[in-house]
Amino acid sequence: MSNRQRPLTTRLFTTSDARLSLSRLKYQWKSGYGMLLPAFVLLIMFMYYPALSAIVLSFSSWDGFNSPIFNGLRNYITLVKDPVFWISIRNVAVWAAVKTTLEIAVPLFVAVLIYHLRSKRMQYIYRVIFVVPVVVPDIVLYLIWSFFFDPNIGVLGHLFSVLGLSGVTPNWLGDPNIALFALMSVGFPFVVPFNLLIFFAGLQAIPEEVMESARIEGVGRTRRFFQIELPLVMGQMKLLLILTMIQLLQNVTLPLVLTNGGPGYSTYVPGLLMYLLAFQNGQFGLGMAVSMVIFILVLSLTWIQFRYIRPGTEYTA
């Protein structure tokens, strides 16, 4: 066996070995690390650096223009003592609980319905119909819904009026008891395209033999769903639970556009609090402290889900 053929660890490291290592390193550099470098640099500049800055600046008083002044834990103490902060936490907890349930259950239900259509062509058509709305930017959707809710020219008010119910038309965005639920209804009928596609993919990954044997044994639809389909898409559900919760906890645009957190604080959420503290009040340090709290909240919930939601089976294609 020549030196070239023997493993490097079992013999002396020669000059030709060094040349070989250098050559391999150069190749890996050009083919792997080198090509990753620009993306990595941009990732650090635009993702990690701002996040690290936010962590550091959350311990300072900063108006966004002048130099920040370190103030220790004062921002966090201010938050803990601020009743508005706790109101926002309560609101987002309610919002997340209701909306997560809707945005998981409804797309799953629709995915199952589409999955069991006999015609592949119809499956495709329905999938397209439900997914096409994803091209509409969220802000456009929110503005359309603000039009729906408008007390002067809104569609919902007009609908109530046509039905002879103008006397009982709710003050959708102006009643503190229902404003939060009005915001939650944005997105009705809650068939989230992304969630639908993920669940559909999960259902498609179920081996045909499993479904066939269920059919042969005469398993009913309900039992099939709860005992076969649901456990086998638990992996997808775990992913979507995490993503949906992250998205809801970070929610800023919807309450900002529709209610600005009002009436009172009935639609205040931590994301909105963070935004208003920073950009309305010029308290960037305090806003960043809120963002840190949101981050810890999201991290905790994600850890809990990873720890306690274990899919019965992990499927591979």
Place this chain on the structure above:
Amino acid sequence: MHVKLQNRRLTQGLLISAGIMLLAAASAWAGGSTESATTSGKSFSGTIQTYAESYSPNQVFAPNQIRPTELAKLAKEYSTLHPGVKVDFVQNLASGSDYMTWLRTKSAGGELPDIVWVQWQKADTSVPHGVLTNLAPHLAAADPYVPGKSWGETLNKQIVAETRAPDGATYVINGDYVGTATYYNKEMFRKAGITTPPTTWSEFISACQKLKSAGFTPFAWDLAATRTGIDRLSWLTRLFYTNFFMGDWKKLEFTGTDNVNLKDDAIAVHKGMYGKDNPRWMALWPILKDFSQYWQKDFTGSDSNGNGPKLAFIAGKVAMYFDGSWAARQIQSAKPDFQWGTFSNPYPTSTLTKYATSYDSSASIGGPSSSFQYAIPTQKADNSMSPAKLTATVDWLMYITTAAHDEAIVNQLGEYVPTVDGTEPIPSLMHLGQLISKPLYATFGGYYLNESERSAFFRTFQSYVLGQLTLAQFGDQATQLMNQTSDTLAQQNHWDFAKY
């Protein structure tokens, strides 16, 4: 051969990536300066970027909106007079956009235009220290376009004094004045048996009662927690508190300036003049809650991007609403199918409450708070600003604030009144023109010490009107908010309240 080809492709890929990164870095660096502004001592040659608000030729226009052209015309004339200097207009933000957020983020990046629009009150409360240039030294300079006078002498001295910051600086140059009024549906008034528009608040409430009995919604008010809604409450606090405290006006001018400024308000809060322990201050809130029974049903709901009350009025759903002098043309162009008119905002009298004085405070809602309020950023907020450019930008401001030019700019829109000495408003706004040289007696009564306090105060008031808080609870919370903010302002600005 295959390996060689692969290596060449990989190297090419690396070079392309590096090139893209270099280009990005270069454009980010170059984006900060688009001209060759020369350094101190040399005359400026380049472009002056101006954010001109309503007078800008560069904005998205509504179908019937009058297009302002005067400022653009003056910019061309100015360039002819000063070869090498060009004036460009930054596009106005879209309607409903948060201008202060734009200003704040642009200043953080050193990217503000060379002239920005700023409400003079916000130069003290919302704009961080160090963003705006103190123009007071320039007011003393000779005005090259008005021989024999300094720049300050050509402007409205009353307004210059009133819009000065507590630290004595002048950050904002004013050129127009806005009034507000109550717009009313003449036909509804006729049907409700109201023959003359009300003058006092008591007469106004009586008119509301008659309208309600006749089956009409008397008034449209915006109490949504939006920027407009939050701002509108300050109209009512000014209307009432200016009247209520007129007997103690001199006492309110703690700092001895020609107006009750932010620092005076903070001191008044600190001393308890504004707060739950002063029954004069507390008297306003039950009056406003009583007024709310005459408002349109969904007054806390969506406000149609700040236009809710106006839309409700134009649609004939309500009999009255408050708005600024700018609304007259907008209502006209909407061609409502009823006759409408305006009357001065009704002010409180002793018939309403023992705390009212005889002062007619209807003009206190308006003032030099309109579109012609221009400021110049510092070099830190506008990286392109240099001493030479500052001189040129001030010169451009001097050019547009001569009497002839200010009158032409402001009167073209016909919504506001020009304020530079020697100007005349359009005939229909003559009554407003009479106010500009009168002292602007106006106090917010502690509402609007800063953005944070104003928002929180507003939401507390919402809760009170909606019945979620009692008057005592509202008083407690509002006073606590004002006190905390007053203390914060004192700390931030190094104010010593013990001196007053």
